[in-house]
Amino acid sequence: MNKLIIPVLIILAAVTRLIPHPPNFTPIIAIGLFSGTYIKNRSLAVLIPISVMFLSDWFIGLHRTIFFVYGSLLLVVVVGMLFLNKVNIRNCSAAALSGSFLFFIITNFGVWLTSGYYPIDIDGIFTCYILALPFFGNTIAGSLFYTALMFGGYELLKRSLAQSAMESIHK
Numbered sequence: 647m648n649k650l651i652i653p654v655l656i657i658l659a660a661v662t663r664l665i666p667h668p669p670n671f672t673p674i675i676a677i678g679l680f681s682g683t684y685i686k687n688r689s690l691a692v693l694i695p696i697s698v699m700f701l702s703d704w705f706i707g708l709h710r711t712i713f714f715v716y717g718s719l720l721l722v723v724v725v726g727m728l729f730l731n732k733v734n735i736r737n738c739s740a741a742a743l744s745g746s747f748l749f750f751i752i753t754n755f756g757v758w759l760t761s762g763y764y765p766i767d768i769d770g771i772f773t774c775y776i777l778a779l780p781f782f783g784n785t786i787a788g789s790l791f792y793t794a795l796m797f798g799g800y801e802l803l804k805r806s807l808a809q810s811a812m813e814s815i816h817k
Contacts, residue, residue, distance in 0.1 A: 662792075666700055669781055670784040672788050674695065675719075676797075677790070678726060679742065680796045681695050682727040684693070684754075696716055722749065725744050746785045755771070
């Protein structure tokens, strides 16, 4: 049953990327962390969030910073693999914050480098990061929300299914 729950949670989270939401309030960091934590096949753990991003980007629109976004997502999966050996609120929160920070630093570097909006100098990169701060708040909020929803939902479902199995054995 766990093999069914994991893809269903990932698909449900991915669909939320296609519905209206505040900028950067998305489940993508949570999906990366979740995949890195619960999918033991490392290639598949990396492939799933990248596939989710690509499919949703196909509908939303491809962009110049795609390699920076996907590269940061790969690092988020690694954070899930390393950070979340023991799933608890503190570790999930720290991983969501770390993933948000990585995403912010890497993707905004990509915006600075490729957009043409900012001069390619120290002032340009500082301006880029400063102007991106409102989006960073949404990234953190979305990451914490969806990480709590996905990890908490999965752990509750696991416990509920285990309890149901134990009750059916004792009947």
